[in-house]
Amino acid sequence: MGFKVAIDGPSGVGKSTLAKGLAARFGFLHLDTGAMYRACGLYLIGLGAAFSDNAAAVEALRGMDIRVELGADGQRVFINERDFTPVLRTPDGDHASSAAGKVRAIREELVARQRAIAAGRDVVLDGRDIGTVVLPDAEVKLFLTAGAGIRAARRAAENAAKGIASDPAETLSEIERRDYADTHRAHSPLAKAADAVEIDTSAMSADEVLAAAAAIIEEKRGG
Numbered sequence: 001m002g003f004k005v006a007i008d009g010p011s012g013v014g015k016s017t018l019a020k021g022l023a024a025r026f027g028f029l030h031l032d033t034g035a036m037y038r039a040c041g042l043y044l045i046g047l048g049a050a051f052s053d054n055a056a057a058v059e060a061l062r063g064m065d066i067r068v069e070l071g072a073d074g075q076r077v078f079i080n081e082r083d084f085t086p087v088l089r090t091p092d093g094d095h096a097s098s099a100a101g102k103v104r105a106i107r108e109e110l111v112a113r114q115r116a117i118a119a120g121r122d123v124v125l126d127g128r129d130i131g132t133v134v135l136p137d138a139e140v141k142l143f144l145t146a147g148a149g150i151r152a153a154r155r156a157a158e159n160a161a162k163g164i165a166s167d168p169a170e171t172l173s174e175i176e177r178r179d180y181a182d183t184h185r186a187h188s189p190l191a192k193a194a195d196a197v198e199i200d201t202s203a204m205s206a207d208e209v210l211a212a213a214a215a216i217i218e219e220k221r222g223g
Contacts, residue, residue: 002121003028004137005217006130009144010190011094011178012151014201014209015126018144020074021210022124026217031068031117032075033127033134034097036110039077039084040066041096044106058105066110068117090164091174098178101128104187111188128182131193140220141196142213148175150202 005022007015016032023030044060067078076085087093100106107129114134118125125134131141146154152172159166182190192198197216201209 002118002123003139003221004118004122004135005124006135006138006141006193006196007124007126007144007213008128008131008142008190008192008196010128010151010182011175012155013144013146014154014206015144017206018142018209018213019124019126021206022213022217025210025214026122026124028122028124029070029118030075031070031114031123031125033110033114033125033130035075035077035085035088036066036068036114037100037106037127038088038093038097039079040064040106040110041098041100042084042087042093043079043082044100045092045096057103061105061109066113068113089158089162091159091166094174094178098181102181102185102187107188128190129188131196132191133188136193140217141193142216143192143196143198144209145198145200146202148172148179151175 005028007019009015016034019030019032022028043064044057047060063080065080069076069078076083077088078084111134114125117123118135127134131138131143149172152168152175155175156166156168156171159171199209199212204212
């Protein structure tokens with residue numbers, strides 16, 4: 001059946017970094033579910049689809065062939081053979097992901113595909129509804145947190161490293177808007193699963209977070 005690790009939390013807490021580290025350490029498959037929402041959102045925006053209209057989203061989804069490639073160089077997301085990977089981690093990708101995540105039809109479609117990819121494998125999935133919706137029976141559930149100001153600073157540093165200019169105040173506002181949207185959406189809102197272990201990454205390095213999470217996994221697997 002495979003061993004499953006679910007990582008949830010708001011934007012900027014280090015979910016993807018941790019998931020990649022755990023996948024490498026334990027030889028698990030890593031699926032970045034947020035990348036799927038980003039690609040789907042960007043695709044629908046390109047079509048001029050109205051995210052507030054479920055019927056329009058369903059119609060657009062019928063013509064969408066989404067494919068996820070998982071390789072040694074990371075995850076790539078294709079829709080109708082177009083590689084959306086280069087534009088996923090951009091401000092437009094952030095907006096697209098939040099908008100797509102509010103639409104029930106999109107969430108149901110992507111959740112079904114995520115479960116299919118994870119079936120029968122040792123996997124680590126990160127997102128916002130992994131432990132509560134996608135993999136409710138995961139052997140290990142982790143919920144990462146960090147202060148909004150710290151997450152905004154991390155996002156600004158990531159953007160700067162990519163040559164993307166960003167205003168610190170606007171970055172913080174966007175983080176706070178995304179938090180509100182994720183926790184208040186009607187379908188599959190961001191929430192900590194009852195049996196998830198919370199890790200506050202505010203004052204932790206990526207290596208420290210990885211060590212803490214790995215210890216939890218090793219204890220569970222050993223039992």
